[in-house]
Amino acid sequence: MVWKTLDDMDLDGKVVLTRVDINVPVEDGNVTDATRVERIVPTVRDILAKGGKPVLLAHFDRPKGKVVPSMSLRVVLPTLEAALGQTVAFADDCVGPAAAEAIAALPSGGVLLLENTRFHGGEEKNDPAFAAEMAKLGDVYCNDAFSAAHRAHASTEGIARLLPSCAGRLMQAELTALEKALGQPERPVVAVVGGAKVSTKLELLGNLIERVDTLVIGGGMANTFLAAKGIDVGKSLCEHDLADTAREIMAKAEAGTCEILLPLDVVVAREFKANAPHETVAVDACPPDAMILDAGPETVVKIVAAFRASKTLVWNGPLGAFEIEPFNEATNDAAREAAALSKGGRLLAVAGGGDTVAALNAAGAADDFTYVSTAGGAFLEWLEGKTLPGVAALDQS
Ligand code: 3PG
Ligand code: MG
Numbered sequence: 446m447v448w449k450t451l452d453d454m455d456l457d458g459k460v461v462l463t464r465v466d467i468n469v470p471v472e473d474g475n476v477t478d479a480t481r482v483e484r485i486v487p488t489v490r491d492i493l494a495k496g497g498k499p500v501l502l503a504h505f506d507r508p509k510g511k512v513v514p515s516m517s518l519r520v521v522l523p524t525l526e527a528a529l530g531q532t533v534a535f536a537d538d539c540v541g542p543a544a545a546e547a548i549a550a551l552p553s554g555g556v557l558l559l560e561n562t563r564f565h566g567g568e569e570k571n572d573p574a575f576a577a578e579m580a581k582l583g584d585v586y587c588n589d590a591f592s593a594a595h596r597a598h599a600s601t602e603g604i605a606r607l608l609p610s611c612a613g614r615l616m617q618a619e620l621t622a623l624e625k626a627l628g629q630p631e632r633p634v635v636a637v638v639g640g641a642k643v644s645t646k647l648e649l650l651g652n653l654i655e656r657v658d659t660l661v662i663g664g665g666m667a668n669t670f671l672a673a674k675g676i677d678v679g680k681s682l683c684e685h686d687l688a689d690t691a692r693e694i695m696a697k698a699e700a701g702t703c704e705i706l707l708p709l710d711v712v713v714a715r716e717f718k719a720n721a722p723h724e725t726v727a728v729d730a731c732p733p734d735a736m737i738l739d740a741g742p743e744t745v746v747k748i749v750a751a752f753r754a755s756k757t758l759v760w761n762g763p764l765g766a767f768e769i770e771p772f773n774e775a776t777n778d779a780a781r782e783a784a785a786l787s788k789g790g791r792l793l794a795v796a797g798g799g800d801t802v803a804a805l806n807a808a809g810a811a812d813d814f815t816y817v818s819t820a821g822g823a824f825l826e827w828l829e830g831k832t833l834p835g836v837a838a839l840d841q842s
Contacts, residue, residue, distance in 0.1 A: 448620070448839045449611035451488070454585055456497030460548055462583035463488065463613060464502045464600050464835075466590035466819065467521050476524040480802075481592070481819050483528050488589045488613035489556055490529075498551050500583060501558045502539060502600045504593065510566030518561050525558060533558050539600075540565065540578040548582055562600040569598050576603030589613025591620065592820035594835030595827075605838035612839055615819070620836065622816035623827055626795035627656060631756040637748070637779070639664030639762030640800065643687050649761070650694050652830040654703040659751045661706045663740055663764030663775070670695065670707055671737075676729050679713070681737040706751060710741030712765070712772060719769040739765030740775035748775075749782045752792060758783055760796040760814075761828060763804040777808040784813035797824030 465485045470477045485501075492499040506516040519535060526533050536547035539559035551557050562568045567575025576599040580586070586608040588594070593601050594616075604610075612620065627634070634657040638646060643666040653660055662670055665682040672678050673691035698705045707728070713735040714723040725741045726732075740748075752758060764779060766772040784805075786792035796805055797818030805811040818824045823833060 447841050448836070449842045450617055451491050451495065451587065451611060451613065453842055454495075454587075454609065454611050456492055456495040456585060459497050459584040460582065461492050461497040461499050461585045461587050462502055462579065462604065462608065463492065463499050463587045464590045464593070464604075465613075466592040467501075467503050467518070467525065468505055468593070469521060469524070471520055474520060476521060479524050479528065482521065482524045484615050484819050485589050485613070486528050488587065488615060491614060492587065493554060493556070496553075497585070498548070498553070499556050500548055500551070501556070502562055502579065503558070503590070504563040504568065504598075504600070505561045506563075508561060508563050510563065510569065512564045516561055516563075518558060522558065529556060531556065536560060538564075540575070540582070544582055562598070567599055569596070571597050571599050571603045573599075573603055575599045576607060580604050580607035583608065586610040587613045588835055588839055589615045590835065591616045591833075592818070592823050594820075594833040595823040595831070597834035601835035602838045605835070605840075610838070610840045612836075616836075618816070619818055619820065622795050622818070625793060626757055626759045626816075627828070631793065633658035633755045634757040634759070635659040635661065635751045635755040637661040637663065637758070637760040637762070637764070639666065639764050639776075640798075641665040641682060643669045643684055643691060646762075646825070647690065648829040649825060651697075652828065653759075654694060654698040654701060654705070657703055657759070659704050659706055659755065660698065661748050661751065661764075663708070664762055666762075667708055667740070668737055670705075671728060674707075677731060677733065678737060679731040679733050679735045681731065706747060708737075708740045708744045709747060710743040711737040712739035712741055712774070714738050714772075717766065717769070720771065723771070738769075738772040742775075742778075745775050745778045748779045752779075752783050752786055755792060758787075758792055758794040759828070760794065760805075761798040761801050761824065763800055767800075767804045767807065773804070773807065776804050777810075780805050780808040780810035784808075784810035787815050788813040797821075
């Protein structure tokens with residue numbers, strides 16, 4: 446760990462501007478998944494324990510530089526208070542007099558949440574003047590928003606250059622887990638990459654084939670690889686225009702030391718619908734009028750064997766159309782096996798990315814993974830081997 450953490454900082458009596466990611470899903474005014482809110486609690490508690498005043502900076506949704514009342518962070522306040530077990534003050538702006546007055550009024554032991562940073566155009570532009578307006582409100586900057594660290598915004602990047610800065614506990618946990626999974630992993634390493642499209646994961650695949658020993662490709666994107674090998678995938682979701690790219694990736698893997706594992710058998714149906722009539726066939730036997738919606742049981746046996754032979758697993762994306770039954774079976778079975786190995790201490794299993802967490806939760810497997818990232822896009826960019834601007838800007842220890 447090369448970045449400063451809360452342990453390196455003197456916070457007594459200091460205002461600690463703490464960037465968090467509480468960009469949680471909300472339906473009808475209710476937070477439907479509080480995970481991101483719950484995961485910042487250790488950071489807030491540790492700042493309080495060190496005598497600091499946590500002042501939370503966060504974005505919510507994409508208001509694009511304007512005040513959009515339906516995108517106010519107030520909606521998250523009750524969830525935050527429940528998670529922290531204390532009341533949280535709120536200011537209607539993240540800069541200017543409203544913020545300054547709320548900070549001045551914050552008692553020792555209190556926590557303050559400032560309104561959506563993206564209500565200001567300077568946030569996403571990483572405008573230095575806007576970063577300076579935020580910075581002048583506090584003494585120390587703590588970034589606990591790993592899942593927003595792929596954004597070079599004023600509250601994630603610019604401000605870190607203006608104040609003594611450090612990583613929060615969640616940021617630390619994410620970076621530590623990711624470093625163990627891909628930075629300095631125990632080998633062999635197996636990666637599972639699934640999801641609908643190859644086009645969104647090209648860089649990720651390119652990076653992984655150089656770093657992992659086995660790469661399991663699943664979901665709709667596997668069809669693109671199968672078709673590139675000359676296999677008829679019928680009416681399956683498939684990016685035929687990426688056949689050359691898929692062949693290049695396979696050739697590179699073959700020339701190196703990475704084994705790519707594609708489906709051996711597949712579950713096919715005529716409609717994309719829950720409980721649509723379906724059958725399991727060999728991978729080269731998809732009927733012309735059917736589509737592949739999941740990997741079959743033989744494939745799962747191969748995947749599980751790869752897990753058993755590995756020390757480290759990185760998982761991003763489902764193996765099939767996990768949102769409709771029974772096409773979630775390969776994902777569920779493989780995820781549960783990974784969870785059991787991880788729980789038994791035989792596999793370090795790290796997962797992340799939007800759909801992934803939903804799929805692992807649905808499988809009841811997430812709790813037993815070594816680490817499940819709170820990040821979507823940031824996790825992907827990290828898998829691509831990119832430097833995340835919000836991490837790079839933090840002070841080194
Ligand atoms: C996320 O939800 O992935 C992060 O909060 C970043 O949000 P954004 O994709 O709107 O930048
Ligand atoms: Mg996002």
